[in-house]
Structures are given as structure tokens and as C-alpha cells.
Amino acid sequence: MRFRKCLVSVSSKGVSMSEAIAIEQQAYQSSSSMDEYLSVCQPASPTALHRSPMFAADEDEYAASPGHHQGTGIRIGTYENCSPIAEGITSEVYRSGCKALKVIIPFAHMEPHDPQREIRILQSLRDRSSVIQLLGSFRDQEQRLVLEFPYMPLTLADLFAKGNALSKDQTGAIFTDVLQALDDIHSHGIIHRDIKPSSILLASPTGPAYLSDFGTAWHPSFSASTEPPDNKILDVGTGAYRAPEALFGNKSYGPPLDMWGLGVVLSEAIRSPPAPIFESRAAHEPGSQLGLILSIFKTLGTPTPETWPEAKEFKVAPFELWNVFPPRPWEEILPDVDPKFRELVAALLRYDGGRATANQVGPGPMDREHC
Incomplete structure (x- = not known):
């Protein structure tokens, strides 16, 4: 079974998104074994090792995978256990199970950045095999626009x-x-x-x-x-x-x-x-x-x-x-x-x-x- 890197669960540890990403990337690049990687990534409590979305048929299978823990990340809409994986000028990206959630930063809309146009373009490219597929979009509990994608490791x-x-x-x-x-x-x-x-x-x-x-x-x-x-x-x-x-x-x-x-x-x-x-x-x-x-x-x-x-x-x-x-x-x-x-x-x-x-x-x- 192929495994993939996992992010440190940081929301309850007082670690910023940038620091969490830096820790995980350094671990991924420098570790020579999975055990060494996990030891670098692991916070005070055990960090979950999750299977790749390529091998998880759905969210239920992901939730049942070894090492998965609920409640260790932040909530975005109905998604629990969301961990930060990337950030940019106009958005932040989180992972929840087999999904990647692109959260648009409020008041960051400026041309040529346009999340509504991005949604329309991706909808027009649905079923194009080599274009990342937009699974949906919604407003979270803070009324931020969120785009849902399949997670890629x-x-x-x-x-x-x-x-x-x-x-x-x-x-x-x-x-x-x-x-x-x-x-x-x-x-x-x-x-x-x-x-x-x-x-x-x-x-x-x-x-x-x-x-x-x-x-x-x-x-x-x-x-x-x-x-x-x-x-x-x-x-x-x-x-x-x-x-x-x-x-x-x-x-x-x-x-x-x-x-x-x-x-x-x-x-x-x-x-x-x-x-x-x-x-x-x-x-x-x-x-x-x-x-x-x-x-x-x-x-x-x-x-x-x-x-x-x-x-x-x-x-x-x-x-x-x-x-x-x-x-x-x-x-x-x-x-x-x-x-x-x-x-x-x-x-x-x-x-x-x-x-x-x-x-x-x-x-x-x-x-x-x-x-």
C-alpha cells in the first residue's frame, strides 16, 4: 500500500499555517524513512498517517483508515479536521480527508484574481481528465467562498x-x-x-x-x-x-x-x-x-x-x-x-x-x- 505525507495537526498547538507547512515540507524532503518522517511531523499527540486518496474510495473509507482521528483540525463548513497545506495572496488551501478546500480570503478579490470566474471556468472544463476537477463550492460558517477539489499529495x-x-x-x-x-x-x-x-x-x-x-x-x-x-x-x-x-x-x-x-x-x-x-x-x-x-x-x-x-x-x-x-x-x-x-x-x-x-x-x- 502506498502512503503519502501527512500534515501536522496544528490548530490546537498554536502553530501558524506557514510554520506548519514549513515543518511538513522539511520533514518530507529530509527524511529517509516513513518512521523518521512521522517523528518529525508528530506533535505532542499522535499524528495520523492517512492513505492516499487514490486508494480511498470515499470519505467513510478515509475515516476508517488506520490512524485517522477526528477533531484534530479546524472546521470549514461541514468539513471537520481540516489541516492547512498551502496559502497564497487570495486564498488558503486546507485538506479534509480526500478533499482539498480552497478558501478565498475575504476582500482579497482583485483582477485578474476572480474566484467566481474560476468556478465558471472549471465547470466548463468538467470531465477534462488532466484538469483538476471542481467538485463543488459553498459558503462556510464565516461566509467565505470555498472551492472543493480532490486532494492530491x-x-x-x-x-x-x-x-x-x-x-x-x-x-x-x-x-x-x-x-x-x-x-x-x-x-x-x-x-x-x-x-x-x-x-x-x-x-x-x-x-x-x-x-x-x-x-x-x-x-x-x-x-x-x-x-x-x-x-x-x-x-x-x-x-x-x-x-x-x-x-x-x-x-x-x-x-x-x-x-x-x-x-x-x-x-x-x-x-x-x-x-x-x-x-x-x-x-x-x-x-x-x-x-x-x-x-x-x-x-x-x-x-x-x-x-x-x-x-x-x-x-x-x-x-x-x-x-x-x-x-x-x-x-x-x-x-x-x-x-x-x-x-x-x-x-x-x-x-x-x-x-x-x-x-x-x-x-x-x-x-x-x-x-
Whole structure:
């Protein structure tokens, strides 16, 4: 039976959400055995070890699993025993049994964050196998909006945190699923706008993988009143995964924005230790955007009107404003990696309109036989 990591029960111990997450993540990354992991996670009273939701058919089976204790977490609506697993600017995520509960922070609504639009987008993507499924939504006892999802024990960021490049089979399996998800949403005109490792949920270290975090996604109908197709918000994406067209003020960007982010994530997966191919400081730090632009130019070479003809129409043109860095061969940018994956990264991380689409890439080039 496969087991998964468990969070410390913290609500009655005076431990903050951030501290609890840090304790659990450190235990998961540093422990060499399940016993060692549990000893690090365990508070004053015994901490439950729960089975993966992949092996729990329903909440009753979960409640009957060995080590499960009631009343050790907080209550969210009708859900008892909820433990914190993640937090962000506009939401906090808790786990209760086989469910993950995304609690929207009151008064945190700000474009492009829109939980109501997120619900509508996820409802429109129901039954898409590689998109995390929205199970429902409700208002809890504090009238906070809560989104219900199936719980997944890992993210791609968790695998990267271990410090080792993914195996070829892992990479092929995980990114095939992500490409399927992107092909599905792009075929509906949806742009995710925040592709990053933590947005890719995993049922196990080898998948299946599910695309999540649709809180800032753009939809051709649901977003039209606040963001017309040619006047989209530019403050999207996270850190090193942001695409250059948004950095240079192109408000007409489309699905290729996601494919750039995927290329950066893929480059991270095949490097050892895993690290984004570009460097970026935190968004709140002065000059973070300029620093990312400089890193992109140093890595790929400064774009020219020939290599990025579309940029001639941008509000801020990327030409003749920077030191000129020559283009570098991909064998130098990504040495000692599988040539098939390097070729795919090169097809995704290009300035012009020739950037590969999800439909063009998957699933053939990611097939395990070719990895």
C-alpha cells in the first residue's frame, strides 16, 4: 500500500499555517524513512498517517483508515479536521480527508484574481481528465467562498525541491498530462496565465498530473467585460515563468503565453539540480521585471526585428534598448540533458509566433518510447 505525507495537526498547538507547512515540507524532503518522517511531523499527540486518496474510495473509507482521528483540525463548513497545506495572496488551501478546500480570503478579490470566474471556468472544463476537477463550492460558517477539489499529495514543485532532475519516464508521463490539459483549455480559448511547478498537482511522483490554479485564467466569454481580447491585464504569471510578450506590454497575448511558461518548467525538470532556465527576483522587489528581461536576453540572445517581428507592434519594443547579447546554441544553454527534451524546450522558448502549441507538441514527442 502506498502512503503519502501527512500534515501536522496544528490548530490546537498554536502553530501558524506557514510554520506548519514549513515543518511538513522539511520533514518530507529530509527524511529517509516513513518512521523518521512521522517523528518529525508528530506533535505532542499522535499524528495520523492517512492513505492516499487514490486508494480511498470515499470519505467513510478515509475515516476508517488506520490512524485517522477526528477533531484534530479546524472546521470549514461541514468539513471537520481540516489541516492547512498551502496559502497564497487570495486564498488558503486546507485538506479534509480526500478533499482539498480552497478558501478565498475575504476582500482579497482583485483582477485578474476572480474566484467566481474560476468556478465558471472549471465547470466548463468538467470531465477534462488532466484538469483538476471542481467538485463543488459553498459558503462556510464565516461566509467565505470555498472551492472543493480532490486532494492530491504532491505538486511538481515538491519533486523539484528534492534537488534531483526528474527521470525520463517521470518527465514524459507528467508533461504528457500537462500538455493534454493545455490542449484542452486552449481549444476553448482559455489562457491559464500562471503556469508554474506548484500549479501542477500529482497523484504520485510519476503522475497522473493535473493542471490547477485557475484563479487568474482568462476566458473569451467570462472575461470579456473586464478584459477584452486586445486589452488583457499584464500583471500575470509568476517569477521566472512569465512570458516576454507580457513583459513588453503586449495586451493581445494568447495561449502562447502558457507555452512559454511550460517551456521554463520543462527546462527546470531536466536540469540537475532543478532550476528555472531564467533568473527572477520576487515580484515585490524593485527591478524584478527588468532583471527577468535581462536574464532572458542573456540566455537566448537579444531579440531583433527578424527574430521577433511581432514585437515591432508592441507598446514597448524590445529593440535597441539593451546591450546586445548574441544568441547561444541550445547545447550550450542546456548541456547534458536528453536531446529530445532540449529540442522541445527550444521549440517553446522562442520569441516569435513560431512557438510550439500544445496540440503540435503532444503527445508524440513526450511519449515514453522517445524519451
